[in-house]
Amino acid sequence: ASITGQTISKTNCPYCGVGCGIEATVENNKVIAVKGNVEHPANLGRLCVKGSSLHETQGLQNRILHPRVKGKNVSWDKATSTIADHFKATIAQYGPDSVAFYLSGQLLTEDYYVANKLMKGFIGSGNVDTNSRLCMASATAAHKRAFGEDVVAGCYDDLSSAEAIFIIGANPAYAHPIVYQRMIKAREENPARKIVVIDPRRTASAKDADLHLAIKPGSDAYFYNGLLIYLAEQGKLDKDYIAKHCHGFEQALETAKSQFSDISDVAIACDIELSLLLESYQIFAETDKVVTFFSQGINQSSSGVDKANAIINCHLATGKIGREGAGAFSITGQPNAMGGREVGGLSTQLAAHLHFENSNEIDLVKRFWQAPNIATKPGLKAVDMFDEVNSGKIKAIWIMATNPVVSMPNANLVKRALEKCPMVVVSECYENTDTINYADVVLPASTWGEKQGSVTNSDRTISVHQSMIKAPGEAKNDWQIITDVAHKLGFKDAFNYQHAVDIFREHAALSGFENSHPLAEKKAEKDIYRVFDISALANISQSDYENFIPTKWPINVANPNGVQRIFTDGVFATKNQKANFIPIIAQLPKILPDKTQVVMNSGRIRDQWHTMSRTGRVAKLMTHSDEPYIAVNPDDAQRFQLADKQLAVLSNLSADYIGRVNITNEQRTGEIFVPIHWNDNFSASARVSALVNPITDELCGQPELKHSPVRIKPF
Ligand code: SF4
Known part of the structure; x- marks a missing residue:
């Protein structure tokens, strides 16, 4: 602390996959200013308008302060017992695949690690997927x-x-x-x-x-x-x-x-x-x-x-x-999409870049975790997961740090599915997310500035977010909440973490476990090579973790200071x-528009983030674009009798989106663009994803969010 009572912390921006480093000034349990960290390799001191407004997003407005069960405030003990009892009973009656976790690229790697370990190693299902399925x-x-x-x-x-x-x-x-x-x-x-x-x-x-x-x-x-x-x-x-x-x-x-x-x-x-x-x-x-x-x-x-x-x-x-x-x-779109993949955040992966296709890889993870009930097959991918919630096969789902009622394709189906699911748990920071309306149990989570843990940005740079201020009310870190539930499910020894660094060390150790480069001189026969190896950090001290110098993986004995570029030697991670080379037959989107439709594309606008739960609180971030809009080519405006600045309605899948027409030559004829950020908390009928067909790539389960045929007419 300085003479003024201010402290400076080196941390990271939580908004996008660039992963910029930040220097935050903290006073009286409040971040009062942020600026770019000149030493961080991602941004070398620069921040965009979103990152530089981070300190303005704080405050108690709309924060969830206490755990709730069926709308009533309860103790943490009661909340975690309710979850554990329900999950236990469901698993006993219907098996481990009757439950699921749906995670987020907003989580820190340590949060992701324990959620994945609990589901895949101890509950025994692969049903851990993440909104990174929609992204990466x-x-x-x-x-x-x-x-x-x-x-x-x-x-x-x-x-x-x-x-x-x-x-x-x-x-x-x-x-x-x-x-x-x-x-x-x-x-x-x-x-x-x-x-x-x-x-x-x-x-x-x-x-x-x-x-x-x-x-x-x-x-x-x-x-x-x-x-x-x-x-x-x-x-x-x-x-x-x-x-x-x-x-x-x-x-x-x-x-x-x-x-x-x-x-x-x-x-x-x-x-x-x-x-x-x-x-x-x-x-x-x-x-x-x-x-x-x-x-x-x-x-x-x-x-x-x-x-x-x-x-x-x-x-x-x-x-x-x-x-x-x-x-x-x-x-990547999200700040920690890559970190999530490192620890198996996708239902199709195990931890540490290991996979279900090879029984030796399953065995490796099982031995490392001493897992009693390791999953042996991939779990459900996001769209299938919510389909199975809707069909009743999944009877309990825990959603962390994401808002699928807004972001999933065919989002009204997700709404209906959660309405009838016997147990929906939502870990969140803010009240104003649409998904929380369907939660049986609401858990208050800590957010940026309050929680510590690592992230990996899009160029493999691992950085550590710092806990600089105290979380409000009873909010807790996600990894702590998951650990509490794991204890109540009977897995105390395997989830005996006191601090985020304990989890990080274990994650680092797993990455190097029975892992050696194919050209290494000393190589055990059972070694399974993965490039992702941060084993040099397996014994990192708490102090080094808190002052972690951003470094690109792999970080191992051969490369203690990380690696700028991979495959420079032309040696790849294949057998x-x-x-x-992959032979490709090029294909167009699966559903093409009929004569009455236009193709809806969707995406980010400059100053907003996701469903605006954070950026929507900053007045200056609303000035660039302050309401849902529909960008339309002049030919289409004429064809559908739309005037500039009037409201128009888009429809598909029995859902509507209402936005203001913006006539522009930036669009091709027959194609419109809408921003993804608005939701029913900010503007009626503005959930774009409710209009998106749940068509996915058969190879990876990612939905076709960029190409949805819809009808358009004046409102
Ligand atoms: Fe950097 Fe992205 Fe944050 Fe902007 S939003 S400061 S580009 S990490």
Whole structure:
């Protein structure tokens, strides 16, 4: 503490996958100011408007202060006993798959770790899924197919050193502002650098681009398959890299060719001018250092895994990967989507990048945890999970730090499902979330500034959030709440954690357990190699944890200070150590509009976060856009008799969305855009996801949130 009574803490922004470092000034149990941490590698001192307003989001307004059962305040003991008794009785009668946890990329890694351990190791079900399923599942599955493991090979510094950046399915100017500023700054310093944006909308990022290709929604894999063909035809392949480090190139190329007779077919499939297509292909082919930066426009698709692999195929084919300024870079939406994946937050994974497909991997986790009842098969993915709540097969669900009544596709089904579910537990910080209305048990959780624990951002940098102020009322950390329930379920010894660092150490130890590099000199026969290895932190002291210097994994004996880039040696995490080309048949979205419909795209706006439970409290963050809107092309406005600034209603799946018409040439004809943030607490009929068909990618279960045919008419 200083002479003024103020303290400075180094912590992180909780909003997006960039994971900016923050210096927070604390006085009288209040964060009174924030600024960017110049030492944090993600932001080097910068913050966007959301991050720099963090201290203004505090206060008791709408905070949940006490546990509640059926609407009445109760003690923690009563609340956790109610949950444990109900879960125990349900499991005894219907088996472990009759219960589920639905988690969030907002949770810290330690929270995720204990929730996953309790469900998969001790209750004995794989039914732990997360809202990261709506965000990252496609990229995760694509990484595994190509590299053998869910690994982002590059880092943010590559965005500064790339000579060309292809931004596809992302609008970082709004959704990831700090990494976007890096790209723009690098181009200012060297105007020869090119930014190519491939997006049906003329977004803020597209307006800054050297080249914008407004492709047909969903045609991304056609674009990258076409690029693969172009690279081969123009003699721009890195044949040496393909031969030494990759597998399956010929088949991937032949499959891409099977859909086109020549490149002009690609332009037709993507609905763009051939000259623009060729100009972009030429930039990729002629530039040594190229990064493809992709996000939800690729992932939130019924063929998102294939789209991501089509991108990776082109980087492998040219050796533009695993080196400075080159790679396929998947950026996460949420602050800890990657940390959640590290500990098995998705129902299809075990912890520590291990998987259900291999019985040796299940056995490894079982032995490490001394788990009495390890799950042996994947659990339900998000959309299926809520379907099974609706069908009655899942009879108890615990939802933590997320708002599925707003965010899930076909969100009115989620509402109905929770209404009839015998036990809905919701861990939350704020009262004004739609999901809380369906909770039998409400648990007050601590939030940013109050809780300590680690996160991993999109470029593998692990940072530690600090507890700087006391949580209000009886709010507790999520890991503590889960641990309390685990104790009441009879698992006291395995969940004997006093502090977040105890969990972190165990997580770090598991990552290194029977794990060694395939080329390591000392290697036990049973070792199962995973790149994700932070075993050098398995004995970290509390003080080092509290003053943790942000570091990129792996962090192990060979790399005690972390690793900037992975796969630089061309050794991948597959069995044969080669990267896999994946043959891709490009596909359009599963449900196309009929003549009476338009295609609804949805996404973030600049100053809001998720369902606004935090950013909606700051007046200045509402000034950029203060109500739900519908961006409509002038042709469609005429066709549907819509005037600028009037209200219009969208409908699908017996649900409506009401927003103000914004007529703009930024939209292609037949396509509209709506922001995702508003919900029924802020504006009637503004839950966009209620209009989204529950169509998912068969390979990963991620819903097609970017492409929903809807009807539109004046309100
Ligand atoms: Fe926070 Fe993301 Fe903005 Fe950084 S870019 S300050 S992490 S919202």
